Amino acid sequence: MAFENLTSRIQTAMKNLSGKGKVSESDLDDTLRQIRLALLEADVNLQTARNFIRKVRQEALGSKVLEGLNPSEQVIKIVNEQLTEMMGQEAVPLNKSAKIPTVIMMAGLQGAGKTTTVAKLANRLKENEHARPLLIAADVYRPAAIEQLKTLGDQLQIEVFDKGTDIDPRQIVKDGLKKADQDKNDYVFIDTAGRLQIDQTLMQELKDLEQIAKPDEILLTVDAMTGQNATETADGFNKSLGITGVVLTKLDGDTRGGAALSIREVTGKPIKFVGEGEKVSDIDVFYPDRMASRILGMGDVLSLIERTQKDVDEKKAAEQLQKLQENTFDFNDFLEQLKQIQNMGPMEDILKMIPGMANNPALSQIQVGPKDFSHMEAIVYSMTPAERVDPDLINPSRRRRIAAGAGRPVVDVNRMIKQFKQMREMMHKFTSGKGSLPAGMEQM
Ligand code: GDP
Helix, strand or coil: CCCHHHHHHHHHHHHCCCCCCCCCHHHHHHHHHHHHHHHHHCCCCHHHHHHHHHHHHHHHHHCCHHHCCCHHHHHHHHHHHHHHHHCCCCCCCCCCCCCCCEEEEEEECCCCCHHHHHHHHHHHHHHHHCCCEEEEECCCCCHHHHHHHHHHHHHHCCEEECCCCCCCHHHHHHHHHHHHHHHCCCEEEEECCCCCCCCHHHHHHHHHHHHHHCCCEEEEEEEHHHCHHHHHHHHHHHHHCCCCEEEEECCCCCCCCHHHHHHHHHHCCCEEEEECCCCCCCEEECCHHHHHHHHCCCCCHHHHHHHHHHHCCHHHHHHHHHHHHHCCCCHHHHHHHHHHHHHCCCHHHHHHCCCCCCCCCHHHHCCCCHHHHHHHHHHHHCCCHHHHHCHHHCCHHHHHHHHHHHCCCHHHHHHHHHHHHHHHHHHHHHHCCCCCCCCCCCCC
């Protein structure tokens, strides 16, 4: 998961300040020196790291926070604000043309995730706006690229325009745009060719395509895993082509995070989206403030809530809440919840969005994999309908039968039933207002 090291290094640096009633200028400088090193190790651009430290120092000394109450908290607040500013402050939406189609030209090095991103973005527009995008396959140098785009288009039921690989991409784009005009598509995505590195031929081709397509948006895809190179690539493309935004991919990987922090400052262009997995739904708007919180280990509660909301059927959720309040939540509801949780993605990623969890050593102990879910499901499926509705029916001999049916040891069945009852009890208490949330959960 991205940012792990950076988060723990910054937290350690901050610990220097906390617990001190008064913070001296030299304490502050000590902490800032550690943060600067942490940023450099995370592959943040050198100049960006320097500017950042200078601004935090200026703010901290200028606003005299060191003399006030809770100086360490104030410094964290300043660091948070400056991180947010460095990444561009606000989320920046896709440019949209006043008349259809909005043309989005993609650019990027080979393997950065361009083709995948085209599918993710087009699908997002289709789902969110009922858009009818057309994808133009103009990467004629990598034959597999066209096939890949066509396969994705088939899966998502999004139309792909292609003319094979024996034709100049300039002509493909001209013809594709003509088709989009005829068919009144509202968005056009142009999937262009990549190279292993920036070269003149590639840049000339992209410039020509830009002249032809007059795109509303030139989105550069860069791979977060490539660290400093990602920032340099963005800088290079921006200087020769002029981009309007960046999609930072593979943020789900073990990246140190430098690209997310440096690209805006170095290129002046916003990161608009981040890719966080290989699935089509693994794309999110880039919110600088949420990213800053995540880097500081303060969690990303807003994204967690959005993710939960996106995947949860609201009517069902309301029904389940009512059942919890009435204490009639049963194993059928439990099954439903298991399914919803699995749809949300890897458990580990979800837990990390909770404040304070990102670097919690306990997290490495929690391993809820797809297997655990299927074991729990198997146990519920081995219950009779009556047992699912009334878990109190499940006596020891029934437990043995259920265990045999699910192919699990009886202890697993016992444990699950016990946990289910505890959970139901706890949820009942606080959904009916009779209890308080466990410490730390209140913030959520
Ligand atoms: P292109 O050459 O730039 O068109 O790159 P592709 O779209 O073919 O992607 C290259 C590889 O990166 C593929 O295996 C993708 O599945 C993978 N990929 C793309 N975006 C992401 C992402 O956000 N996370 C992860 N983990 N993999 C990604």
